Amino acid sequence: MSELMTDREIDRSKMHVSDNVAIEITNMNKWYGSFHVLRDINLTVNEGERIVIAGPSGSGKSTLIRCINRLEEHQQGSIVVDGTELTSDLKNIDKIRSEVGMCFQHFNLFPHLTILENCTLAPIWVRKTPRKEAEETAMHFLEKVKIPEQADKYPGQLSGGQQQRVAIARSLCMRPRIMLFDEPTSALDPEMIKEVLDTMIELAEEGMTMLCVTHEMGFARQVANRVIFMDAGQIVEQNEPEEFFNNPKSDRTKLFLSQILGH
C-alpha cells in the first residue's frame, strides 16, 4: 500500500525535532483485571517527533496511546506529558487532555452537532474561547483539512474520509502540542485513506509531535522518525524506519513484516 503516497513530495526539512521531551513514559505497567496488557513500557518522545507504533492485533498498541491521555488508567510507573505527570489528579488530567489531541479509528464525531459545532465545542466549553474566535479557528483548520465547505453539514452526511479529517480538525482546534492517532485509516476505503494520510503528512511537515498506531507502512517510511514495534504488551523493537523495514532485528518483527508486506 506504500504506492498511495508516491505522488507527493514530502518536505522533510521542516520536520524539526527539538531536544525538549514531550512525553516520557517510565516503567509503565497496566493490567485489565488480572491480564497484564502493558509490561514495563519505557518510551521518550521529543517535541516534533513522529512515531509510528505497529504490532499484531491485541499487542496493546491502542492501550498504550490511550494511557497517554488517560482514557485508560495505568497502574504502575509514570507517564509525564509536557512536564506534567499523569496522576489521578483531575487538574493534571484536564491539563494534559487539552494538550494532547486524539483521533480514533471510528472518528467518534458527535452526530447531533454540525461539523463546525463539533470543532468549536471543546474550545468554547473547555478553553472558554469566545464563540466567534472559536469559529474562526475551526474554519481555519477545516480549510487545512480541505473541507471548509462542509462546515454546516452533519457528520452523517459526510464520507468516512471526510469524517476522519473533521476529527483531525476537531482535535487541532484545541491547539494540542501532541497528536495521538489510533488506526485513523483502518475503517476507511482505499481512496479515502489517501485523503486522510495526506492531511496527516501535512501536519507532520509542520512539526507536530505525533504518535500514530497504523499499518500504513508507506506512511511510516515517509514520515516517521521512529517506528516502534509492540508485541504481547511490550516494546519489542524500535528504530528508524529505513532500518526497521530493511533490517529488522527481532524474529517477531521479521515475522510481522513478512505478513503485512507479503500481501
Next chain:
Amino acid sequence: MSELMTDREIDRSKMHVSDNVAIEITNMNKWYGSFHVLRDINLTVNEGERIVIAGPSGSGKSTLIRCINRLEEHQQGSIVVDGTELTSDLKNIDKIRSEVGMCFQHFNLFPHLTILENCTLAPIWVRKTPRKEAEETAMHFLEKVKIPEQADKYPGQLSGGQQQRVAIARSLCMRPRIMLFDEPTSALDPEMIKEVLDTMIELAEEGMTMLCVTHEMGFARQVANRVIFMDAGQIVEQNEPEEFFNNPKSDRTKLFLSQILGH
C-alpha cells in the same frame, strides 16, 4: 476479482453434463401486483449443468431462482423440476424442495441451533433420517466444507465465510440434486469469498447441477457451462462463458460487462 481463483487447478474433466433434463421452464411469467417481473422465461437445464445468472440489479435474477423452488409463485407458464411440475399442490412442492437445495445471500442459518443441529434439522424432520445417521451425513458435509471442528458452535460464533459454508453444507445434507445459489458471496469480505467459491467449485467438480446468481465473473469463467444474462425480467442472452465474455452479442450485455469488468 478473477485473481481469486488462480491458485487452483480446475478439473473440468469430471464436470460431465448428461442429457437428462433437470429443470425445464416454459413461457413463465410472474407479476408482483401489476409489476411484470419475469417475462416469458424459457430455460432448460440439464443434469450436471452449471449455470451462472448475471444481470443488473432488479432484473429478476433472484425472483427467477426463487420461483424454481417455489419460494415465489409464478402466474403463467410452467416450471418442471426433475419431471415434477410445480403447481400449488403441496405434495409436489415438498417433493421439489427436497430435491432442490438453496443458498441465500445472508446465509439464514438458525441462530438458536448449533451448526450440527442446523445441518441435521431437515434430514431428521423432513426425511425422517435417524439422528445418528443424519449426524454422520452432516459431519461428512461439514468436513467437505472444511469446518468439522465448528460443529458444536452456534452460527453467531462463526465468521461470515464459515457461516456461508455451513449454509451450503446444510443444503447438501438433504442430498439435493440441484443447488440454487443467490449471490452467496456478496455479503462477504474478500478473503471469505475465496473460501466459499472454493467450496462451490468443489461441488461443481463433483457434477452437481447448479444455478448460481453471482457477479464473480472469475467463477463464471472457470466453472459455468453457460452464462445467462437477464435484464428487465427477461433472458437477454445466454452463451458459453468464453463466448459470453469475449464476444457479447446484445448491447445490454456489452454495457453490463463493461461496467463490471471495467473496475
Next chain:
Amino acid sequence: MSDQAFVRTEMLPEKEPPASTVGIVGWLRENLFSGWFNSILTVVALGFIYYVLSGLVPWVFQSVWNADSLNECREIMTETWGSTHGHACWGVVNERWLQLLYGFYPDHLYWRVNLALVLTLVALAPVLFAEQSPRQLWYLTAAYPFLMPWLLWGGSIWGPIMVAAGFAIGYLGYRILVPVAGGLVAIIAAFALPIIWWLFLAGGVAGAIDSVIPIGIEAVESRKFGGFMLAVLLGIVAIGCSLPIGIVLALGRQSDLFIVKTLCVGFIEFIRGVPLITLLFVASLLLNLFLPPGTNFDIILRVMIMMTLFAAAYMAEVIRGGLAALPKGQYEGADSLGLNYWQAQRLIIMPQALKISIPGIVSTFIGIFKDTTLVSIIGLFDVIGLSNAIRADTAWNGIYWELFAFIAFLFFIVCFSMSRYSMYLERKLHTGH
C-alpha cells in the same frame, strides 16, 4: 453446447397481469379468499362486524341529545322508538361535557386552561420538531414551567417570577463564584442559594412587590381542578418533572459508584415494584405524616409529587436504554477533548440519549396519562370521579354507557394520536442513522 446460445433481439414489453391477480378481484382473492380456511374466516369476521355494528350504530346515532335527566331521555325514547333499549342518551354528555373536560374550574376562566394547553403544545414544538421550529421558541419553552402554573392557578404574577428568580440566582451565584472559589463551592452555592431564596426570601419579596405593583389574575384553587383537564395536567406535570429526576436516576444507575448506584436501583425497583394505587394512598394518607408537623399542602399537589416519583422511575429506565444505545466512542471522544463529566453529559451524551429515548418517553407518557384515572380512587374528581358524581345525581342516576363511551373516546383520541406519533418517531429514528 452453442446450440443453447441465445440472444434476444427485441425486448419484451411489460404485459398486464392475469385479471384474477390484480384489481379488486385480485385483492379480494389474495386478502380475503385465498383458500377455504381464509374464506371461512372472512365470513365469520363479516358476521362479527355486522353483529357489532348492528348493535352499536343505532345506539350511537338513534339517540337523544336534548334531555335534562335520564327519565326525560327514556320518555323521549319510548315516544320516538317505542323502547328504551338500544338507544343512547347523550343528554348527559350534552349537559355535562364542560364539567367532564374542566372539572369545577370557573367557566369564565376556561380560556386560561385552553391557553395553557396551547402553550404546552407550542412549548413542546422545539422539543418534538427541533429542526423545523424557530429558535426563539426555546424562550417560550424555558418560560413555560412558570407560565403554565400561573395560568392555571392564577394569583399574583410575582410568585412564579420569584420562583424563576431562584434559578437565576443559582446561576448567577455559580458564575460569580466559579472564578473566585472554584467549581465545587460554586456548585454547592448554585444549589444552596436558590433553596435559601425560596424558603426564606421569595415569599416576602413577592408579597412586598405585589403590594407595590399588584399584577395578577384571579386565583383558582386546586380543588376546582378536575375532569379531563386534571388528567392532562397530572400527565404533563408528572412527565415534565420526572424527566430531570429520571435523568439523574439513570445516570446514577449507570455510574460505577456503588452507593449511588445502589440507592438509585433501590428507588427505581421499589417504585416499579408497587402498584401506583399504593403510592396514591401514600399521597393521600401518609405524605403529610412524612413532612414536618404543620405542613399541609393540598391533595392535588401531593398527588403530583407521587405521580412524578412514579413516572421518574419508569423514565429512568427509558433513559437508561437510551444511554446504553450510545456507542462508547462518544464518551471517549468527549473525554479526549477534555470535557468534564457534566459537560460531556450535557453537550454530548444527553442530547443524543434523549433523542433516542423519545419514543420510550412518549409511551411512558401514555401510560402515566392513562394511570391518572386512578386518582378517582382516592377521591379526586378526574373524569372517572366526575362520572361517579354525575351518576350520584338523581337526574342521571342509572346512566353508564354514555359516560363511559365519552370518557373512553377522550382517552382514545389522545393516547392513539400520541402512540401514532411515537411510531412515526421510531421509524424516523430507525432510518435516520
Next chain:
Amino acid sequence: MTTLTDPPKASFRLSMLIYDTRYRSLTIQAVAMLGFMLLAAWLLNNTLTNLATLGKPIDLGFLGEPASYDINQRLLDYNSRDTHLRASFIGLINTLVVAVLGCITATIVGVLVGVLRLSKNWLVARIMTVYVEMFRNVPVLLWIVLAMAILIESLPAPRAFRGDNPEATMKVFDSVAITNRGVYVPEPLFSNSLGSIHLFGDSSLRFDVSLDLMAILVVLIASIFAVRKVTSRAAHIQETTGVRPKTWHVNLAILFVPMIALLAVLGFHLGYPELKGFNFTGGTHMRNSLIALWLALSLYTAAFIAEIVRGGILAISHGQTEAANALGLRPGKTMRLVILPQALRVIIPPMISNYLNLTKNSSLAIAVGYMDITGTLGGITMNQTGRELECVLMLMGCYLLISLSISMVMNWYNARVALVER
C-alpha cells in the same frame, strides 16, 4: 522483567478529596450516603413526631384483633371473628387468584390476537388491530368499571330465573347459571372424600389442603411423567430408525385411564347450582367482581401481549422462514422448530413484565369491590382501624415481594436463553 516499584505515594491533601479521581468517588459516595441518611432521618423524625401528636404510635397489634367484617370471596375458611391478619391473608390469596387467572387468559388471548394480526386475511388482521388499539389506548380502570357495569346491567338477576315462566334460564343442560351476581358452574364433589389436612393450626395463616386434590395432582403428575417417558422413547426410536411411532393413543390412555379410575374411587360427581331462596346454591360461584376484574385485566393486558408476540414473530427475519421452507420444512414444523424457539427469546422478557403489570393492576380490584389485598388490608382494615402507615407499608411490602419474585424468574430466564454470539 524489572522489579516493579510502587507508584510514588503523594502526600494526602484535602483538595484531593475533590480533585483526585481515586478519592473523588469516595467523596461523592460519602456525600450521597450522608444526604440519603439525612433525608431518611428527617422523614423518620417527622413521621414519629407526627404520629406522636396524633397519638398513634406504630403498632402492629391491630393485626391480631378480630376483623369484624365479612369477605365474600374466600378460598380458605374465614369469618368475621378472624383477625385482620387472616383477612389480609385471604386478600393476598385473592390477589394471586386473579393475577394467575388473568395472566393465563391474557397469554392465550394475546398470543391468539398477536398471531391473527399477522394473518393474511385482511379483515381478520384489521379486526385484531382495532381490538389492540381500543384496549391499549383506554385506561384499564375504565375497562374494569365498564366490565362490571356490563355484567350488572346486561345479565339477568337471579329473580329472573324464578317463576313458572322465567325470563332467563340456565345454560348448558341446566348446569350453568349466568346472573348479574356472577356465574354459577357445577362444582366437583367427592362422596368418598379423603378429607383434608390442616396446616398451621389455629394461626392466621392456617390453611387446609384437600387430600382429594392432592391425590388428583399426584396421579396427574405421574401420568405426565409417564407420557414424557413414552415421548422420549418415541424420540429414541426416531433417532435410531428415523420413523416416529404414533404415540397419541397411548398418551391419551395414560392420561385418562388412571384419572378416571381415581375419580371413580373418590366418588366424583358434580354439584349443580340450583335456585334456592334468594340465590343459586351449590356449584361454584364466580362473583361478577372477579369476572369483571379478570376479564378487563386479561383483555387489557392481552392487547399488549399481542403486540409483543407480533413483534417477536416479526423480529425473526423473513429469511429464517424462507430458509426453513427451502429445506422442505412445512409451515407447522417451521413454526415449531425455527420461528417459535427464536421468537420466545424476544417475547418472554416483555411478557413477564406485562404479567407484573397485570398483577399490579389487579390492585384496582377496589373499584369493583373484589376483596383482594388492597381491598382488605389496604381497604377495610385500614379504614376501620385507622392504621394507615402500617397498612400501606405492609401492602407495599406484599406487592414488592410478588414483583421481586417475578423479576427474579425473568432474570433467570434471560440468563438462560441468551443467544451465543461471537
Next chain:
Amino acid sequence: AGTLDDVKARGKLNCGVTTGLVGFAAPDANGEWGGFDVGVCRAVAAAVLGDPKAVEFVPTTGKTRFTALASGEIDMLARNTTWTFSRDVDLKFTFVGVNYYDGQGFMVPKELGVSSAKELDGATVCIQTGTTTELNLADFFRSNNISYEPVPIETNAEAQQQYLAGACDVYTTDASGLAATRATFEDPSAHVLLPEIISKEPLGPLVRHGDDNWGDVVRWTLNALITAEELGVSSANIGEMSAGTNNPEVNRLLGSEGNLGEMLGLSADWAKNAIMASGNYGELFEKNIGENTPIGLARGLNAQWTDGGLIYSPPFR
C-alpha cells in the same frame, strides 16, 4: 394557628359531605349543594364567616372521610357519620353533637315478600364499605346464625344501582339513608324497609381532636339551630326577634344581649347568621327530609325533647 383562624384567613369553610345522598347532601343540576348535612355546613360557615355560601363542599366516601378530616383537607365532617367509641377515642375525632338519631335498616324489593330481616338467610346484601353498618351487618347475621353474601360498595349511588339491577337482594345502611335512596326510585312503593333496626346510629358532625376552640364553634352552632327551634326562632321571624325580645335567652342567642359570640371568637350575630343560613333545626329537617319531602321521614326520635324526642341542646347561658 387554630382551625378557626385558618378558616377566617381562607374565607371559606371546607366541609366534608357524602358523595351524594339526596336530602342529606347532594349537588343539584347547577352544582349547588343542598340537604340536611349541608345545612349544618352552611350554618357553620354563616356563623364564622357571615356568609352561608362560603363553603367548599368536599365529597367523601365512607372510606375517605376520616383521612380527609385527619389530614386537614376538611375542617369539619358533616356526613351522616355515626358517633362511636373507637372513632372518638382511637381515631381521635371529636363529635360535637348529634343531628340525627338513626339506626341501621334493611330495604328489599316488595316482590321478594320478605317481612323480617331474620328471613334473609342466603341473601346477597349490598353494603357500603368503611362504615359502621358493615360491621353491624356481620354481627347481626352472625348472632342470628344466618348466612349472607356481602357485596362491598364504595358509594351510595353505586349501591343503589346494583340494588336496582338485582345484583343484590337487600340494601342496608342507616334507615335515613335508605329512605332517602328509596325516594329517588322510579317506583318507591315497590320497595319496603324491614321493621328491624339493628343498631344505634347517632349521626353528627365531627372535627379533629385537639382543637377545642374550633370544636366549640361547631358544637354551639349546631346547638344554636336546635335551641332556635326550641325557642321558636325561625328564619321567618328572626329579623324581628333579633331586634330584641323579652326572652333573655333568645337575646343571648341572637347576640342582642351578652357576648357569647365574642367568647367563641365570632361576631355577636353569629347565631343569627347561622339560623338565617337555612333556618333552625326544625326548618332544616322539614325542608330536606321531613314528611312533606319525597323522603318523608317523621321526626320520631328527632323531635325536640319537649315533644318527646331526643333532640336537646344545653342552654345558652
